Amino acid sequence: MKGVEFVQSNESFSKAGTIRGLHFQWDPPMGKLVRTLRGHMIDMILDIRKQSPTFGSIVAYDMPAREHEQFDEWIWIPPGFAHGNIFLDNTHIEYLCSAEYSPATERGISPLSADIDWSLCDRELKNAFDQIVLNAPLMTDKDRHGPTVSAWSQDERSNNVLFNDVSN
Numbered sequence: 001m002k003g004v005e006f007v008q009s010n011e012s013f014s015k016a017g018t019i020r021g022l023h024f025q026w027d028p029p030m031g032k033l034v035r036t037l038r039g040h041m042i043d044m045i046l047d048i049r050k051q052s053p054t055f056g057s058i059v060a061y062d063m064p065a066r067e068h069e070q071f072d073e074w075i076w077i078p079p080g081f082a083h084g085n086i087f088l089d090n091t092h093i094e095y096l097c098s099a100e101y102s103p104a105t106e107r108g109i110s111p112l113s114a115d116i117d118w119s120l121c122d123r124e125l126k127n128a129f130d131q132i133v134l135n136a137p138l139m140t141d142k143d144r145h146g147p148t149v150s151a152w153s154q155d156e157r158s159n160n161v162l163f164n165d166v167s168n
Helices: 123-134 149-154 156-160
Strands: 008-014 019-025 032-038 040-047 058-064 074-077 081-087 091-097 106-108
Touching: 019 040, 019 123, 032 040, 032 058, 040 074, 040 091, 040 123, 058 123, 081 123, 149 156
Parallel strands: none
Antiparallel strands: 008 091, 019 081, 019 106, 032 074, 032 091, 040 058, 040 081
8 A cells, every 4th residue: 555645535325235346447446445334345356467376366454343353454455456345234334436427437247246256265255245136135236237257358448447466
């Protein structure tokens, strides 16, 4: 995160059983720093960098609010990754963005896309996702009917998402 400047701060609420995402923006490239304020969220991060060896792979990170802790845990989603969430409880989250929202260069991949590679994902978190899907998740039509990973890779705009070293 060296050199990252945050230009926007957002807070949102989601009901238990909601799936959001997988959203991303390429111009300007946007990274997000995310935390759970109240409730229980599982964060999902999908590699959409076509030149990456993990292109199309998703990981998930369990982020329950821990009111008894003296600090909150944050997760960094760098540019080049699509971001989504699963909400196990009614949940408030906060996220800081490294670029202003640009509707013309924002897109999403459906989290229900059959060609997402879940092999890097913790099995328990994938099972939590599957359970919510079985119980008819709350989702926007935009998220539910978004393109697949394959359809996105065939879209010429996918060439604008560049492979960068995200280890900093």
